[in-house]
Amino acid sequence: MARRCCRATSRSTAKIYAKLRESFISTIFLFVCLLFPFTTKAGLYTASDQIVILTPDNVDSVLVNSTAAMVVEFYASWCGHCIAFSPVWKSLARDIKEWKPAMDLAAIDCANPVNIPICSGFDVKGYPTLKFFHAYSKADSKGQVFKAFPRDVRGLRHKLIDLMETHKDPWPPACPPLETASKVEIDNFFDTNNVEHLALIFEMSNSYVGREVILDMLQYENLAVRRVLNTEEGLVTKLGVTDFPSCYLYYPIFGIFFQKTCYSVYHCNLGDSVRKMLTCVCVCVCVCHIRSRVYMADLESTLYYSLRVELAAHTVIKGEALSALQEYFTVLVKYFPGRPVVMNLLKSVATWLKDRKDSELSYSSLKDALDNTAEVPNAALPDSVRWVGCQGSKPHFRGYPCGMWTLFHVLTVQAKEAASKDPQEVIQAMRLYVYYFFGCRECATHFENMAMESMSQVGTWITPVLWLWSRHNQVNNRLAGAPSEDPRFPKIQWPPPELCPSCHGVKPTGEHTWQQEEVLAFLHTHFSSEHLLSDYLEEEGQLLSRQKESLVARQNQEAKRGTERRARDTMSELLPGQEEVKEEEEEEEEEDEEEEEGIKAGGPRQPHRKPSVVGLKLRPVQDEIVDLDSFVDHHYKAKALRAAAAMSSRVRTRTLQRQEEPRLRASLEQGTRLGLGLEPVEPDDLLGQRNMLQKRILTGQYMGSEEEGALEMYPRLNKRQWMSLLSVGFSRLDISLCVILYFLSSTCLLAMYLFFKNRLQLRRTKVALP
Numbered sequence: 001m002a003r004r005c006c007r008a009t010s011r012s013t014a015k016i017y018a019k020l021r022e023s024f025i026s027t028i029f030l031f032v033c034l035l036f037p038f039t040t041k042a043g044l045y046t047a048s049d050q051i052v053i054l055t056p057d058n059v060d061s062v063l064v065n066s067t068a069a070m071v072v073e074f075y076a077s078w079c080g081h082c083i084a085f086s087p088v089w090k091s092l093a094r095d096i097k098e099w100k101p102a103m104d105l106a107a108i109d110c111a112n113p114v115n116i117p118i119c120s121g122f123d124v125k126g127y128p129t130l131k132f133f134h135a136y137s138k139a140d141s142k143g144q145v146f147k148a149f150p151r152d153v154r155g156l157r158h159k160l161i162d163l164m165e166t167h168k169d170p171w172p173p174a175c176p177p178l179e180t181a182s183k184v185e186i187d188n189f190f191d192t193n194n195v196e197h198l199a200l201i202f203e204m205s206n207s208y209v210g211r212e213v214i215l216d217m218l219q220y221e222n223l224a225v226r227r228v229l230n231t232e233e234g235l236v237t238k239l240g241v242t243d244f245p246s247c248y249l250y251y252p253i254f255g256i257f258f259q260k261t262c263y264s265v266y267h268c269n270l271g272d273s274v275r276k277m278l279t280c281v282c283v284c285v286c287v288c289h290i291r292s293r294v295y296m297a298d299l300e301s302t303l304y305y306s307l308r309v310e311l312a313a314h315t316v317i318k319g320e321a322l323s324a325l326q327e328y329f330t331v332l333v334k335y336f337p338g339r340p341v342v343m344n345l346l347k348s349v350a351t352w353l354k355d356r357k358d359s360e361l362s363y364s365s366l367k368d369a370l371d372n373t374a375e376v377p378n379a380a381l382p383d384s385v386r387w388v389g390c391q392g393s394k395p396h397f398r399g400y401p402c403g404m405w406t407l408f409h410v411l412t413v414q415a416k417e418a419a420s421k422d423p424q425e426v427i428q429a430m431r432l433y434v435y436y437f438f439g440c441r442e443c444a445t446h447f448e449n450m451a452m453e454s455m456s457q458v459g460t461w462i463t464p465v466l467w468l469w470s471r472h473n474q475v476n477n478r479l480a481g482a483p484s485e486d487p488r489f490p491k492i493q494w495p496p497p498e499l500c501p502s503c504h505g506v507k508p509t510g511e512h513t514w515q516q517e518e519v520l521a522f523l524h525t526h527f528s529s530e531h532l533l534s535d536y537l538e539e540e541g542q543l544l545s546r547q548k549e550s551l552v553a554r555q556n557q558e559a560k561r562g563t564e565r566r567a568r569d570t571m572s573e574l575l576p577g578q579e580e581v582k583e584e585e586e587e588e589e590e591e592d593e594e595e596e597e598g599i600k601a602g603g604p605r606q607p608h609r610k611p612s613v614v615g616l617k618l619r620p621v622q623d624e625i626v627d628l629d630s631f632v633d634h635h636y637k638a639k640a641l642r643a644a645a646a647m648s649s650r651v652r653t654r655t656l657q658r659q660e661e662p663r664l665r666a667s668l669e670q671g672t673r674l675g676l677g678l679e680p681v682e683p684d685d686l687l688g689q690r691n692m693l694q695k696r697i698l699t700g701q702y703m704g705s706e707e708e709g710a711l712e713m714y715p716r717l718n719k720r721q722w723m724s725l726l727s728v729g730f731s732r733l734d735i736s737l738c739v740i741l742y743f744l745s746s747t748c749l750l751a752m753y754l755f756f757k758n759r760l761q762l763r764r765t766k767v768a769l770p
């Protein structure tokens with residue numbers, strides 16, 4: 001009895017033990033299953049560190065025959081010195097990320113058993129070991145060891161430059177020339193190089209700044225940077241260079257100049273490191289230089305805006321306003337240095353305007369002429385704006401008024417060159433246009449006052465070119481510091497000494513004076529047709545084909561409307577008493593037509609193409625080259641580069657989500673201001689609002705650069721989040737993976753349970769056997 005009881009107790013203990021063991025094993029298994037993805041170690045570096053992590057799979061493809069030089073850190077993840085050095089290696093990788101086309105950093109964990117053959121293959125005996133591999137290294141190359149390497153970013157950067165300079169001929173194409181340039185080379189630079197801009201860094205022989213800036217600027221394909229030593233007397237004397245290091249832009253037409261005013265407004269902070277400041281200077285002098293040129297794209301955009309948007313506000317034009325319009329077209333046809341396709345259209349409209357007998361002109365009939373409904377061959381106007389030299393740092397700065405000034409400066413210069421008999425012809429046309437049509441009414445009043453004051457002197461005391469120049473400077477003077485001033489383009493007395501040094505003089509009393517003859521000569525060059533740049537223009541063929549498409553669409557719509565109207569007429573004949581309904585429908589139709597015309601005429605819903613950021617061209621993005629420093633981020637970065645910079649890990653995106661909310665709210669407030677019907681909302685609704693904003697833009701309900709800007713601020717939120725927990729957003733993919741993992745672990749648990757149960761039963765059966 002006692003033995004049976006004892007056996008029963010031991011059996012139940014065994015049962016409990018087996019159960020505990022089962023659940024313990026399955027819990028461990030579950031934990032391993034769940035935590036496995038998070039416990040795999042990647043050594044001291046991750047992919048987000050801008051460091052290539054070497055493995056047996058990629059080591060050959062990364063190091064052998066690479067177009068960029070590679071610097072590899074061989075380390076062991078348990079080694080204290082390696083752990084201490086890893087933050088420096090990461091900072092260096094971030095610091096020189098723009099050098100990637102020429103040089104890249106890599107790392108390999110030699111403590112990882114799978115990597116041991118690689119490390120021993122490269123004769124690595126201690127950790128950390130740094131090795132330099134030249135571009136196009138052979139498969140048997142063991143790399144060049146850094147002996148006693150510096151442990152700070154600056155020292156390492158200099159070491160890397162020294163090693164890069166040991167490249168033997170042929171010099172790798174991805175690496176820019178790092179040697180110093182001579183005067184002869186600079187003088188002939190544009191004959192042998194296909195770039196648009198050349199910046200020169202003047203420095204002492206022991207300085208690394210020039211080479212660092214050259215490598216930092218690698219991402220811009222239309223800008224070259226060369227270093228010139230202080231001992232290069234020819235260049236140093238020619239420019240009167242006194243500061244070393246300093247940056248100069250080479251400008252083939254006006255020689256070399258130093259745009260101090262320009263880079264000071266770009267906030268190139270002297271508090272930054274010299275290298276960063278010079279990089280900033282290089283970028284901004286180039287951008288300023290681009291913005292100080294005259295582009296045909298700006299002139300065409302001005303025509304588009306003036307003819308299709310500004311005039312569209314005048315439903316009927318009559319009397320003196322009509323004469324003003326005719327004058328405007330007359331000077332455009334005579335002096336606008338446009339492309340044949342644009343000139344053909346201007347001529348056809350001007351002739352049509354002249355030949356008309358009516359005393360009134362409706363904008364819709366002018367619009368027909370601008371749309372070329374008469375189908376004059378090879379004639380079209382641009383159908384959108386693209387500001388280049390007139391592009392502001394924000395959408396509401398510059399643009400049209402800048403284009404208007406530029407257009408009339410060009411026209412006065414062209415009239416002079418065409419030896420116009422009437423000196424006031426162009427400026428009178430401008431005065432009348434501004435008086436009757438210029439949208440800024442206060443500007444028109446001010447301009448009219450100026451004209452009344454001094455325009456009578458034009459042709460006797462002053463030439464029209466100089467009159468317009470001096471009045472423009474008067475306006476600049478009045479507007480300096482006004483809220484409408486673009487901080488990046490301060491209202492200065494123009495041209496500044498950097499653009500025309502000889503235009504400025506000093507009176508014996510020490511006061512500034514304009515050298516008017518020099519100014520006149522400068523204006524004639526600056527606004528001459530030969531000096532106009534045709535970059536960023538839409539091709540003539542595209543202009544013509546788009547015009548044709550819109551004409552066909554318009555004809556189809558008119559035909560459809562005609563059919564509908566006829567059908568309605570027939571119905572009303574058959575069903576008398578429908579007159580009221582018919583009238584209402586006709587009214588609606590007219591409203592629709594007007595609305596459509598308004599839109600086509602460039603009304604508020606006109607889908608302007610967003611002016612692209614013009615200036616320096618970025619090289620195509622490679623891997624994860626991210627942008628330079630924040631000071632140039634806003635203006636010069638390609639979207640792709642910004643996207644690469646934003647390519648952060650999912651976890652980072654989630655933690656940033658809270659920080660995004662105020663920005664998202666700002667964009668929605670912008671949407672509210674634009675009358676998009678977006679109300680300020682609670683954070684949870686922000687995403688929905690943002691989607692609504694996006695939907696409205698996609699469906700063409702609204703398309704404006706401001707709204708696009710608002711949308712662009714949130715590229716990451718384009719990815720929809722499905723649910724959120726503790727402010728962390730989870731996508732559908734996250735949830736699905738979780739469910740799959742849960743299902744798999746439960747299946748494993750069940751399988752193990754059944755397995756142990758069977759085993760236990762078998763054992764019990766064995767024990768039960770005699």
Ligand SMILES: Cc1cc2nc3c(=O)[nH]c(=O)nc-3n(C[C@H](O)[C@H](O)[C@H](O)COP(=O)(O)OP(=O)(O)OC[C@H]3O[C@@H](n4cnc5c(N)ncnc54)[C@H](O)[C@@H]3O)c2cc1C
Nearest residue numbers: 398401402404405442443446447469472473475484489494
């Ligand atoms: C007729 C007219 C009257 C205006 N009146 C007013 C006003 O009363 N109040 C107001 O707030 N805004 C007024 N504006 C708008 C204002 O003058 C600027 O056009 C606007 O602020 C944009 O400035 P911006 O920086 O692009 O340079 P803008 O002054 O528009 O100049 C455009 C470009 O012309 C060149 N330039 C500058 N100065 C001269 C010069 N003296 N001679 C030749 N070229 C030059 C430069 O390359 C400059 O980038 C007026 C515009 C026009 C066309």
